[in-house]
Amino acid sequence: MKTDLVRISGQKEEASKEKEMCGIESLNRQGSLDYNREDGRATLTLTLTLYNVRKIELSKAAQVFEMFEAQIHHFETRRAKKPKNSAVDLDIFVQCEVHSADVSTFISSLKRVAEDVRTSREDKVPWFPRKIQDLDKCHDLITKYDPSLDHRHPVSIISSLHYRGDPLPRIEYTAQETATWREVYRKLSSLYPTHACTQYLDAFQQLEKYCGYQENNIPQLQEVSRFLKERTGFQLRPAAGLLSARDFLASLAFRVFQSTQYIRHFSSPMHSPEPDCCHELLGHVPMLADKEFAQFSQDIGLASLGSSEAEIEKLATLYWFTVEFGLCKQNGSIKAYGAGLLSSYGELMYALSNKPEYKPFDPEATAVHPYQDQAFQPLYFIAESLEDAKAKLQNYAMKIKKPFSLHYNPFTSSIEVMNTPQKVKKTLCQMKEELKNLCLALENLS
Numbered sequence: 001m002k003t004d005l006v007r008i009s010g011q012k013e014e015a016s017k018e019k020e021m022c023g024i025e026s027l028n029r030q031g032s033l034d035y036n037r038e039d040g041r042a043t044l045t046l047t048l049t050l051y052n053v054r055k056i057e058l059s060k061a062a063q064v065f066e067m068f069e070a071q072i073h074h075f076e077t078r079r080a081k082k083p084k085n086s087a088v089d090l091d092i093f094v095q096c097e098v099h100s101a102d103v104s105t106f107i108s109s110l111k112r113v114a115e116d117v118r119t120s121r122e123d124k125v126p127w128f129p130r131k132i133q134d135l136d137k138c139h140d141l142i143t144k145y146d147p148s149l150d151h152r153h154p155v156s157i158i159s160s161l162h163y164r165g166d167p168l169p170r171i172e173y174t175a176q177e178t179a180t181w182r183e184v185y186r187k188l189s190s191l192y193p194t195h196a197c198t199q200y201l202d203a204f205q206q207l208e209k210y211c212g213y214q215e216n217n218i219p220q221l222q223e224v225s226r227f228l229k230e231r232t233g234f235q236l237r238p239a240a241g242l243l244s245a246r247d248f249l250a251s252l253a254f255r256v257f258q259s260t261q262y263i264r265h266f267s268s269p270m271h272s273p274e275p276d277c278c279h280e281l282l283g284h285v286p287m288l289a290d291k292e293f294a295q296f297s298q299d300i301g302l303a304s305l306g307s308s309e310a311e312i313e314k315l316a317t318l319y320w321f322t323v324e325f326g327l328c329k330q331n332g333s334i335k336a337y338g339a340g341l342l343s344s345y346g347e348l349m350y351a352l353s354n355k356p357e358y359k360p361f362d363p364e365a366t367a368v369h370p371y372q373d374q375a376f377q378p379l380y381f382i383a384e385s386l387e388d389a390k391a392k393l394q395n396y397a398m399k400i401k402k403p404f405s406l407h408y409n410p411f412t413s414s415i416e417v418m419n420t421p422q423k424v425k426k427t428l429c430q431m432k433e434e435l436k437n438l439c440l441a442l443e444n445l446s
């Protein structure tokens with residue numbers, strides 16, 4: 001996946017910054033898995049302390065590092081605090097990178113030189129945003145859509161490009177852009193009554209009523225974002241192109257949806273190589289107005305925070321087969337809820353034509369299934385219902401290994417890391433208060 005390439009190069013920079021660090025503080029940082037070595041084998045950064053090494057054994061220690069091709073980031077010797085063999089015993093502090101498959105033999109070999117070898121190898125967790133404002137730091141663009149590079153595009157589209165963190169601007173779309181929208185809107189809305197799920201149809205009706213969803217008007221993101229905020233707490237944020245999977249999913253954790261604002265080229269109204277506002281407004285927005293689906297989307301985002309690259313890849317694939325191309329059972333038939341389908345006339349017809357293969361939605365299997373991003377999907381996953389998909393996803397997310405649990409605080413739009421008993425207790429107290437209120441409400445009703 002190209003998304004991973006982007007993240008890996010970003011991590012390389014971070015790793016090189018770390019390599020520049022020296023001093024005892026840096027030794028307290030923990031080990032982390034890395035796949036960036038030239039031979040492609042996984043490596044582990046280890047922090048080691050070798051106690052009471054005889055001065056004459058120092059060269060033997062060096063030989064072990066050499067034998068295991070350890071890349072040394074930091075090496076420091078000090079006179080031993082508690083000399084055991086002789087007064088000139090040394091304590092050695094090392095931070096190095098070794099192949100993860102060699103770790104146990106590497107440490108055993110060091111133990112022949114120093115009786116007491118201690119390692120610190122807690123998994124390092126990739127950085128993730130804790131506050132909604134931190135999303136300004138999530139901006140790894142995979143491709144930036146640049147109409148100026150495409151001679152077919154009218155120059156006016158350039159003015160509809162905006163970047164991260166900017167307020168949602170109002171766009172004066174041209175008559176030609178509105179005509180493109182009209183064509184897409186007319187064709188797709190003729191299919192919705194038979195092909196879209198009821199959650200979509202309900203929200204679409206509301207959007208027509210309150211948000212200027214009409215064939216002669218391209219709705220403004222500002223108004224749509226306000227509408228979503230009132231319904232489910234989701235808000236839109238302008239994006240200038242495809243973001244890395246990690247950054248895109250992270251924004252969902254805060255109920256923020258990164259949205260493009262430009263429209264596809266008029267010469268191909270039924271196809272856009274990149275997401276455009278037809279895809280966002282007709283595909284994503286109506287579903288984000290549904291409470292169940294909004295929670296499902298946020299759950300994928302929350303699961304992504306602090307996850308490994310391998311987990312991000314799986315979550316991005318889950319996102320692809322659900323939020324983008326998901327189907328669900330409804331009243332005895334199959335309906336679409338995925339934005340990639342609901343914004344594509346051709347694929348929406350095809351997906352429900354019995355031509356493709358169907359499988360029941362099962363996060364474990366779906367997350368590792370290869371997907372198609374250049375043509376219609378040969379296979380779609382069908383959820384029993386959106387509630388069922390949400391419950392299955394939550395179970396899947398709970399199995400992702402992380403050294404902490406996270407809690408989203410909707411009052412402050414921030415992520416709390418539950419890494420101390422006090423924090424868990426505090427959150428539990430807040431929940432108890434809410435439960436009390438709910439019990440009172442029930443009493444009042446009875």
Ligand SMILES: [Fe+2]
Nearest residue numbers: 275324339340
């Ligand atoms: Fe999309």
